[in-house]
Amino acid sequence: MGERLGQAGRRPEALFLSGIQNIRSWPKRFLVGLWRLLGLAGLLLRRLIERIARVSWAFLGRCGIAFRHILAFILWRPLLLIMQPIFDAVKRVAQEVWAFIGRCGLVLRQLLNRFIWQPLIIISSPFRWLYRKVFQRPVDFAWLSLRTFLEWLIVDLVQPAARMLPTLVLALGRRSGHSISAFGMWIQGVGQQLTEVASPALSATGLDQGVPRPRVNRFTTAIVSTSLILLLSFLTTQGSRPENVKGLQPGNPETNPALAAILPKMTLTPTATPTPLPTATPTVPPMPAVELQAWPTPDPLARGGSVAFTMRQNGNSDIYALSIGHDKPIRLTNHPADDRDPAWSPDGRHLAFASDRDGNWEIYLLDIESGLLSRLTMQEAYDGAPSWSPDGQWLVYESYREGNLDLYISPADGSNKPIRLTENQALDFSPSWSPDGRHIAFVSLRSGNKDIFIMALDSAFDEFAVNVTNTLSRSEDHPTWEPAGRALAYFDDADGLELVYTLPLEEQLPAGPAITIGQGRHPSWSPDGSSLIYAYNSDQQSYVVASSIDAWNVAPQVFAADGDLDGLTWTGLILPQGLEERFNRVDEQQDLLFVERSAPPRENEPAFLLREVSVDAPAPYLSDQVDDSFLALRQRVVEEAGWDFLAQVDNMFAFLDSRPFPGENDRSWNKAARAFDFYYRYPISIEPQAEIVREDRGTQTYWRVYLRTANQDGSQGEPLKQLPWEFSARYDSDPQYYDQGGKWKDAIPSGYYLDFTRLAADYGWTRVPAADNWRTFFQGIRYWHFENRQDLSWQEAILELYTDDELRQAYDSR
Numbered sequence: 001m002g003e004r005l006g007q008a009g010r011r012p013e014a015l016f017l018s019g020i021q022n023i024r025s026w027p028k029r030f031l032v033g034l035w036r037l038l039g040l041a042g043l044l045l046r047r048l049i050e051r052i053a054r055v056s057w058a059f060l061g062r063c064g065i066a067f068r069h070i071l072a073f074i075l076w077r078p079l080l081l082i083m084q085p086i087f088d089a090v091k092r093v094a095q096e097v098w099a100f101i102g103r104c105g106l107v108l109r110q111l112l113n114r115f116i117w118q119p120l121i122i123i124s125s126p127f128r129w130l131y132r133k134v135f136q137r138p139v140d141f142a143w144l145s146l147r148t149f150l151e152w153l154i155v156d157l158v159q160p161a162a163r164m165l166p167t168l169v170l171a172l173g174r175r176s177g178h179s180i181s182a183f184g185m186w187i188q189g190v191g192q193q194l195t196e197v198a199s200p201a202l203s204a205t206g207l208d209q210g211v212p213r214p215r216v217n218r219f220t221t222a223i224v225s226t227s228l229i230l231l232l233s234f235l236t237t238q239g240s241r242p243e244n245v246k247g248l249q250p251g252n253p254e255t256n257p258a259l260a261a262i263l264p265k266m267t268l269t270p271t272a273t274p275t276p277l278p279t280a281t282p283t284v285p286p287m288p289a290v291e292l293q294a295w296p297t298p299d300p301l302a303r304g305g306s307v308a309f310t311m312r313q314n315g316n317s318d319i320y321a322l323s324i325g326h327d328k329p330i331r332l333t334n335h336p337a338d339d340r341d342p343a344w345s346p347d348g349r350h351l352a353f354a355s356d357r358d359g360n361w362e363i364y365l366l367d368i369e370s371g372l373l374s375r376l377t378m379q380e381a382y383d384g385a386p387s388w389s390p391d392g393q394w395l396v397y398e399s400y401r402e403g404n405l406d407l408y409i410s411p412a413d414g415s416n417k418p419i420r421l422t423e424n425q426a427l428d429f430s431p432s433w434s435p436d437g438r439h440i441a442f443v444s445l446r447s448g449n450k451d452i453f454i455m456a457l458d459s460a461f462d463e464f465a466v467n468v469t470n471t472l473s474r475s476e477d478h479p480t481w482e483p484a485g486r487a488l489a490y491f492d493d494a495d496g497l498e499l500v501y502t503l504p505l506e507e508q509l510p511a512g513p514a515i516t517i518g519q520g521r522h523p524s525w526s527p528d529g530s531s532l533i534y535a536y537n538s539d540q541q542s543y544v545v546a547s548s549i550d551a552w553n554v555a556p557q558v559f560a561a562d563g564d565l566d567g568l569t570w571t572g573l574i575l576p577q578g579l580e581e582r583f584n585r586v587d588e589q590q591d592l593l594f595v596e597r598s599a600p601p602r603e604n605e606p607a608f609l610l611r612e613v614s615v616d617a618p619a620p621y622l623s624d625q626v627d628d629s630f631l632a633l634r635q636r637v638v639e640e641a642g643w644d645f646l647a648q649v650d651n652m653f654a655f656l657d658s659r660p661f662p663g664e665n666d667r668s669w670n671k672a673a674r675a676f677d678f679y680y681r682y683p684i685s686i687e688p689q690a691e692i693v694r695e696d697r698g699t700q701t702y703w704r705v706y707l708r709t710a711n712q713d714g715s716q717g718e719p720l721k722q723l724p725w726e727f728s729a730r731y732d733s734d735p736q737y738y739d740q741g742g743k744w745k746d747a748i749p750s751g752y753y754l755d756f757t758r759l760a761a762d763y764g765w766t767r768v769p770a771a772d773n774w775r776t777f778f779q780g781i782r783y784w785h786f787e788n789r790q791d792l793s794w795q796e797a798i799l800e801l802y803t804d805d806e807l808r809q810a811y812d813s814r
Contacts, residue, residue: 068733102463300531300546301325301556305572307524307533308332308342308351309544313563315593315636315762319353321368322544322559323575329559330575330583332366339364341385341567345412346392348573352376352412354384354397360714363397365412369576371583376414381714382752385430388412390437396421398429400719403750407431407442421455424462427748428453429721432479439508441468441479441488445748449723450475452490454508468503468510476501478522482529489523489532496696500534502549518547527572533558535565544568593763594632598624607800610653610673615646621653623673623800626764626788630676633763641717641754642710645690650784651677656802656810661779663771666811669787672797676765680784684727690756691724691749692783700769703783706753717752724749727781741775764788 131139301324308321311329317338320329333339337357344351351366363376363383377383382400389395392412399408399418406428407421422428426446433440440455447467451474455465468488469476475494482489488503498521501514517523520534531548542565544558559565601607610621613630622630634646654670669675682690683705693704703725709716723744729737737743757767765788771780789797798807 300548303526303528306575308569310340310567311563311565342569343386344569344571345388348571352386382718387431387433389433396431405429405719430478434481435485452476452479482525491521496698522566522568524568524570594629596628616648617652619653626674629763641707648679649676667794675787677784693722694725702769705756707756709752712751717754720748720753
């Protein structure tokens with residue numbers, strides 16, 4: 001069979017038919033090939049069109065951006081420049097009108113107070129006394145009896161009867177027919193009405209624990225006094241108009257019910273009214289011969305006394321006291337938690353301070369003579385920065401409640417609940433009580449940056465607080481009153497230098513420009529007001545320095561320490577004898593933060609080895625000299641922030657032959673295994689877990705890192721008091737933010753944060769300044785970079801890991 005098929009295949013007719021079939025299949029193959037070729041050409045054409053469209057669209061986008069910039073530079077900015085004077089004029093007129101309305105309100109309040117409320121209080125005083133002494137208890141007993149009877153009558157009789165009557169009548173209606181049924185429906189409606197009336201009756205009797213507030217119509221009083229108000233306001237504007245609100249003058253405590261309870265207890269010093277003397281004709285006496293003598297140099301420490309301050313050493317902040325003229329301070333607190341913000345009481349017997357020793361920041365009082373410690377505030381939120389009233393009966397402090405930092409006033413014995421002093425949405429902090437007892441100076445961000453405000457307790461409302469510094473480019477902080485109330489001292493760090501200023505005051509208003517006293521922070525006045533004492537940082541040391549107001553260039557050093565110093569407060573009393581025996585803990589040794597364990601140096605080889613660290617990093621290695629400090633820092637952050645911030649780092653160890661980014665130094669400390677770069681996206685994510693604060697120090701820019709704590713109930717961290725820097729603004733359409741490298745955020749984020757930069761410095765890891773080109777070069781920002789140099793040069797540190805030949809070979813080959 002196979003042979004027959006093979007022979008048939010070689011027949012001529014079979015070959016002819018096969019050739020015809022091949023000829024017929026060639027057009028089909030040609031068409032298929034042509035179709036494939038056309039498909040490939042179409043694909044190439046589509047990709048070409050897509051690329052051309054993409055380039056064209058990008059070109060149109062750039063044209064749109066260029067057109068927008070042209071409109072901004074040619075049309076909108078000139079229009080804004082032209083309209084700016086109009087806006088300023090309207091703003092000024094609106095401010096004047098608003099000030100006039102405010103003065104009208106003040107006049108109305110004073111008229112009502114002077115002619116209505118004060119006479120009513122005076123007239124009703126005997127009746128109120130008689131009522132409290134004679135009739136109050138019988139009336140209370142009668143009202144309680146009536147209330148109990150009404151409660152029994154309504155709850156136990158009326159309501160059950162009202163609910164049962166419809167059912168009873170309906171049951172009778174089924175038996176008696178339609179007439180009784182109709183009567184039952186009527187009774188049901190009556191019962192329902194009684195039930196509806198029962199609830200208001202209960203409210204009226206106080207059974208629902210609510211007291212209705214009657215609306216008092218004062219329309220008649222307003223009509224009668226409006227004409228007098230307008231007339232007096234018009235007359236007051238015709239004379240010399242004050243620049244600030246007159247509500248700062250002392251008035252009657254009844255104008256502010258919230259403070260009416262505390263103002264009568266404050267010690268006030270009356271001001272004597274000067275008596276004019278008769279004018280006499282001056283007689284010019286003969287000029288005597290005077291021998292010129294050298295002016296004595298004032299001594300800023302001549303007043304003596306004692307200074308309390310906060311000093312941070314070995315990762316812990318404690319409070320110390322130093323008698324003027326001594327060189328060794330006495331340690332007043334010794335607790336693993338932080339103690340800070342000391343404030344002497346007016347008699348010098350007590351010291352108020354803030355501490356988180358009980359799990360959150362609270363105010364404590366320390367009896368200097370006995371050493372007894374008592375807690376003043378009792379709430380879960382943050383409390384800090386206390387300041388005493390002149391009579392020593394009250395304390396004002398900052399407190400973070402309801403998502404905002406405000407000022408509160410509490411009795412020093414804790415007998416009453418605190419009184420809220422400020423309610424502005426911006427942060428108010430660092431209060432200072434005036435010597436006359438009637439004003440509070442504090443720092444606030446309600447003007448957009450840190451300014452110093454003064455609030456009169458007679459007009460303790462946010463709208464009456466006066467901005468006494470009112471600077472847009474400054475950042476004032478920590479105000480303190482001169483003992484006579486004639487000036488304020490504060491410090492400012494806006495120019496990269498911490499400078500101490502004094503601002504003269506007259507009737508609690510600025511009486512001249514601020515005067516620079518010296519370089520430092522946290523100033524405190526001497527008891528006689530002739531000099532100031534403040535803290536100053538230089539390199540790795542801190543100093544307590546004093547300056548005289550009359551000769552500010554005379555600044556003797558009071559005390560020097562290796563740790564950070566702040567929170568200074570000066571009292572005129574000398575520390576009592578035997579205080580060192582009661583507080584003999586200044587030399588007490590504390591447990592070390594960490595112990596750096598390292599293997600002994602090797603002979604004829606690099607001294608130390610690399611140690612692997614359990615972190616998520618490209619090369620998780622550190623030098624044997626710094627790995628323990630990093631692990632201890634990581635554990636401390638977990639304890640205080642509540643989350644593992646250093647579990648992931650962008651960079652740690654760099655190999656010797658690795659090349660740096662353009663513009664970076666080739667001799668990086670990552671190659672010496674003494675640096676790490678934390679995850680840089682934490683501060684710039686949509687919900688940032690860290691905030692970066694810009695700090696200019698001279699010509700260099702540094703960054704301070706704050707971590708958002710896991711627990712936001714006050715048990716971890718504290719609220720921010722500085723505006724963070726927003727790096728994402730550099731990518732906005734406004735070119736000025738790109739040139740500036742970003743901008744300050746519009747508001748301080750709410751919540752509690754941990755100062756990671758300070759904590760890292762406790763363990764030897766320090767931040768580095770940003771590069772000069774950080775505004776346009778993102779890698780030059782370097783807020784994520786920390787180093788542990790241990791006072792070594794880069795050459796000394798790198799030779800701990802490599803030999804001279806390895807180092808020379810790596811750098812000579814480039």
